Ligand SMILES: Cc1ncc(C[n+]2csc(CCOP(=O)(O)OP(=O)(O)O)c2C)c(N)n1
Ligand code: SF4
């Protein structure tokens with residue numbers, strides 16, 4: 001077993017990306033993401049076959065990532081909220097050209113650097129214009145952040161898609177023990193036979209040549225999304241099996257809610273938590289299968305007002321006769337463990 | 349009879365979508381010819397943005413990576429860093445390289461990326477139908493108005509600007525006008541590509557190009573128009589050379 005290390009979330013993400021075979025990183029500093037960029041800046045250019053560039057903006061960074069990836073290398077960028085908006089056009093382009101990219105979004109509020117979950121719709125619904133959707137992981141611990149980034153590169157390669165790991169300032173700055181996966185040999189990376197490595201005579205190739213084009217490409221995405229929903233959906237079940245009041249939350253807020261659930265369980269209350277670990281694919285089935293004869297009430301928590309995640313939960317419930325209460329904070333304020341507990345007590 | 353001029357190897361006679369009298373295609377031909385002469389066409393990657401550059405689609409054999417409008421120099425940065433032994437080029441319009449993508453073009457130059465930026469300066473947004481570009485001349489008509497210094501500023505002399513930077517190895521401007529100009533353009537382009545390949549440095553080359561359609565100038569009158577109006581504002585020459 002690899003030895004456990006104590007690491008900050010952002011640094012664990014950066015180190016894990018290197019271990020997954022990330023050869024190229026370009027990023028622009030923004031709180032609370034900057035430690036990822038700093039970590040890789042200090043390491044990557046000394047590692048053979050890899051390169052780090054501090055982009056002049058998020059626009060430049062994502063386009064460098066596009067170039068590196070289209071030319072054959074596993075590539076990543078990291079940003080937070082505002083920078084994500086700047087990347088929209090090229091994220092859409094990556095998706096439509098089927099050029100793989102891994103993006104870590106360390107979410108922050110619109111008006112401060114405090115953690116927030118307000119990028120949920122942006123990431124899970126559509127990569128900018130065009131309506132393509134990325135795979136989206138939602139970790140809740142440093143360990144999970146590291147593991148999900150590691151896996152993100154494989155999914156990006158397999159489906160030639162954009163994969164997001166959506167954390168926030170809390171997870172990014174949290175320090176926990178983590179067991180990192182081993183370094184992968186750059187030579188062992190899956191071959192990208194579609195990438196232009198310089199011309200063979202008589203060939204004109206467009207970078208990241210879509211293996212299919214036009215409407216066929218769009219239709220293929222729908223097939224991929226269905227495959228993801230079937231094979232890749234992940235959800236953590238914490239005392240959900242016999243819960244009468246069930247919390248639905250993701251990422252940091254789920255982590256906060258977990259401590260409230262734990263405390264109330266200690267008092268014998270039948271509360272539980274269902275935490276999506278993938279937000280696209282969304283765990284529609286797990287939510288649809290919630291037993292309305294047992295669960296008296298659902299509490300949806302998130303760090304986003306206007307509500308975002310809540311609407312996906314409602315859609316997944318599909319009109320099931322279970323009362324749903326939503327509780328959220330926003331603009332740099334987070335749902336606290338006390339608030340989660342208070343909300344749960346009200347519903348018990 | 350000896351054939352002295354024809355389609356170079358790596359190009360074909362497919363019909364392109366360029367307007368009559370457009371000189372974009374001359375730039376492509378020079379790129380193919382120079383790469384052939386350097387033996388680099390099989391080792392080259394061209395990052396192409398959105399603009400009339402697209403009209404050459406399918407007419408030349410160079411591995412091409414499509415990029416978003418303005419971002420070809422950033423894309424080329426990623427390509428080049430991951431493929432340091434390749435000849436990596438960006439091919440950009442004036443609007444692309446000097447307006448929407450000015451930061452990416454400037455910073456690739458300032459970092460001294462191992463690449464050659466080739467910028468087609470036709471003083472107009474060709475592809476979108478003739479709007480004002482960063483190089484539109486004072487007094488020149490465009491569909492978004494006549495350029496007047498007091499509210500739209502002056503045509504940007506980007507080559508002169510980059511020529512002052514430390515990192516670039518080669519910076520030049522040439523015209524795709526007369527046969528003599530084109531011979532000079534080819535000489536400059538060869539140097540630009542050699543600077544990248546042999547010395548691992550950044551090169552920038554700006555080609556002055558005709559856009560008869562959006563200038564409202566007959567192709568046959570373009571040369572005179574340029575000699576009188578364009579060359580005084582955009583002088584040809586080398587602004588920095590490592591040779
Ligand atoms: C983000 C974005 N904004 C606007 C456009 C529309 N657009 C396409 S090409 C172009 C300008 C082309 O002008 P230039 O770069 O000078 O190239 P030319 O066609 O003149 O060779 C514009 C504005 C776009 N494709 N993307
Ligand atoms: S619009 Fe201008 S730049 Fe574009 S193809 Fe026609 S002449 Fe050439």
Ligand SMILES: [Mg+2]
Nearest residue numbers: 441442472474
């Ligand atoms: Mg132009």
